[in-house]
Amino acid sequence: MLSVLESGKRPKGGVGEYQNGIPSLGGEHIGLNGKIKVFKDNLKFVPVEYFEKSKQGKIKNLDILICKDGALTGKIALFYKNDIDFPQSIINEHVFLLRTNQNTNQKYLFNILFSSKGQELLKSNISGQAQGGLNRANLLNIKIPLPPKEVQEKIVTEIDKLEKRDIKALEGIKKFQNSISQYIQELNNHSKINLSDIAENWDSKRKPVTKGDRTKGKYPYYGASGIVDYVSGFILDDTVLLISEDGANLKSRVYPIAFTASGKIWVNNHAHILKFDNIATHKLVELYINQLDISEYITGQAQPKLNQNNLNNIKIPLPPVKEQERIVAEIEKLEIKIKALEKQIAEIPKLKENILKKHLE
Known part of the structure; x- marks a missing residue:
């Protein structure tokens, strides 16, 4: 079925010192959706000279890449040359590269291995203790319908x-998301007011409970980035806007920092609680803050924090209610x-x- 099954390598000492060269792809670059996941911030490189001397691991269009070890062993992606803005790339030692022979369609094999049954097959062939991984022999022994x-x-x-x-x-x-962003950007044509002038702060209603002291239940327990647990009680029965108070996400913005919570809920001290008189104002503030650069309002480097005073002073542009x-x-x-x-x-x-x-x- 295969004409090529190989892994790559990295230079002695790793790739941390290289800021450019040939992209080196590892398990972190294989997405759960079967696609390559490359961003500016997660790219790593090997020197051009190292790439040219390498005998294996050089990636071609439609190569199948499989994460071979670690917590997400078995993750798989089909590589397209336009997935990355570089003409050449190479895998590291944590990835297998597969190419089929003339009897097997490359995309067919990918679709089989990416399917639920294919993933079960890959995971059932993981060997080793703790993290474990896929080795060459186990991978070659997997039976694939042909x-x-x-x-x-x-x-x-x-x-x-x-x-x-x-x-x-x-x-x-x-x-459609761009259209929404355009609506939010156009808010800047209106005069701005402090957030504290349009929302009531309900932080005093918050009540943190350590994980060991929580009683499991059906009510959402909210933290800085959303629901973190479900508990047996609630402290609010309303529709409110929650805004992250602390955590790395205030800077990374991987998740929305403003999010709506409705119904019977519990909120800990890692999220600010805001209550609005008008649901339209609530909605626009949520969208606006999620697009806003709030770096000037954040304190702390190791532990970023948006304190209540700075939150209150965020400037919000708002047109008339209608x-x-x-x-x-x-x-x-x-x-x-x-x-x-x-x-x-x-x-x-x-x-x-x-x-x-x-x-x-």
Whole structure:
């Protein structure tokens, strides 16, 4: 089935000192969605000379990359040359590179290994204690269904159609999100007021409970970035805006720092609680803060913090209430479209599984 099964290497001493050269891809660059996950901040490099002397691990278009060790052993991605803005790249020692022979379609093998059954096969062949990993012998011993080439190609064609649908949906989501961002940017045409002038601060209602003292239940227990637990009691029964008070996410912004919580909830001391009289104002402030650079309001380096005083002084641009309500109505129309596309994307993995089942069982 395979013509190539190899792993890569890195220079002695690692790659930390190199700021440019040839990208070196490891397990952290393999996404859970079957795609390469490369950002400016997570790229690592090997010297050009090292790459040129390397005998293995050089990546080509449509190569299959598998994370071979660590907590996420078995993660798999199909590499496309436009996944990365470099003409050449190489894998490190934590990744296997697979290329099929003439009897096997490369995309077919990827789709098999990325399927739920394929992932089960990969994980069942992990050996070693603690973190464990996949070795060459175990990987080669995995049994893969191999129908005639024309059946493989038919499977790939049908799945490719779903991939195109997925890409189109993602493009639609990005378009609608950009439209929402435009509405929020246009708020800056209006005069600004302090956040404390339009929202009531309910931080005094917060009540932190250590994990060991919590009683499990059905009510969401909120922290700095959202729900962290479910508990047996609640301290609020309302709709409020929560804003992160501390944590690395205030700087990294991996997750929204402002988020709505509704109903019976418990909030700890890592999230500020704001209550608005008008739901349109609530909505616009949430969206605005999630797009706003708040670095000037944050204190602390090792432990970033947005204290209550600085939160109160954040400047918010707001039009008259009627205009706020009009803007929110338009944004909510876009959000409905985004949710429809997200639902479509969520259904695609199951449709892919159905294609494999139809042709192979």
